[in-house]
Amino acid sequence: MGGGPLLHAEARLEDELLRLAPSERPVVCFLATAVGDDAGALVSFYEAFAPRDCRPTHIELFGMPDDPAGRIAEADVVHVHGGNTANMLAPWRLHGVDEALTAAWRRGAVLGGWSAGGCCWFDAFVTDSFGPELRGYGKGLGLVSGSFCPHYDGQAERRPTYERLVADGFPPGYAADDGAAAVFGADGFVEAITQRGDASVWRVRTRRVAGRADPAAVNPAARGRGRP
Numbered sequence: 001m002g003g004g005p006l007l008h009a010e011a012r013l014e015d016e017l018l019r020l021a022p023s024e025r026p027v028v029c030f031l032a033t034a035v036g037d038d039a040g041a042l043v044s045f046y047e048a049f050a051p052r053d054c055r056p057t058h059i060e061l062f063g064m065p066d067d068p069a070g071r072i073a074e075a076d077v078v079h080v081h082g083g084n085t086a087n088m089l090a091p092w093r094l095h096g097v098d099e100a101l102t103a104a105w106r107r108g109a110v111l112g113g114w115s116a117g118g119c120c121w122f123d124a125f126v127t128d129s130f131g132p133e134l135r136g137y138g139k140g141l142g143l144v145s146g147s148f149c150p151h152y153d154g155q156a157e158r159r160p161t162y163e164r165l166v167a168d169g170f171p172p173g174y175a176a177d178d179g180a181a182a183v184f185g186a187d188g189f190v191e192a193i194t195q196r197g198d199a200s201v202w203r204v205r206t207r208r209v210a211g212r213a214d215p216a217a218v219n220p221a222a223r224g225r226g227r228p
Contacts, residue, residue, distance in 0.1 A: 034083025
């Protein structure tokens with residue numbers, strides 16, 4: 001998912017996570033590591049998912065973690081909050097969350113999230129984890145090949161930064177507007193879904209023109225099943 005507004009009762013991208021789940025009343029496991037397990041984020045998660053036909057739970061890594069790998073092993077859906085992606089990935093790797101998520105992906109669980117929760121699944125991503133200036137970072141979980149850029153229409157510097165990075169050799173990939181999401185399966189991109197009519201998912205790559213690389217060619221991957 002590119003970005004909010006999410007985590008509320010009317011957020012239709014949350015409904016899509018449940019639609020894709022492998023069970024009728026799925027266990028939905030929430031990670032707010034990217035915002036330091038912020039209490040407000042946890043409350044928002046339960047307020048959003050408690051009314052839905054699912055079984056919400058969460059993992060906290062700050063303090064005394066309670067078997068995070070085991071909780072992920074029981075989950076049908078994993079939902080990851082936005083925030084600082086680099087600061088999220090470090091404790092994940094320390095506590096084995098990265099390996100547990102990889103195992104969940106392989107057994108068919110649905111993994112998703114917005115902003116940091118969208119970036120983490122890819123080989124690389126565009127991030128402000130290291131300061132206000134956006135940069136490319138190449139140490140994602142690598143469950144999806146290529147790169148990702150969230151907030152494509154929500155932050156003015158996202159699109160030109162991603163285009164410049166890809167033109168300079170950063171892995172090509174996908175970008176999502178706020179309110180849009182890209183769905184990937186074992187064979188790659190499946191579809192784009194949105195919760196507002198003017199949101200899109202974009203495929204971003206270079207192309208050769210007269211022997212040189214053009215600025216990144218940016219095309220909508222699909223508007224998918226629109227959710228205006």
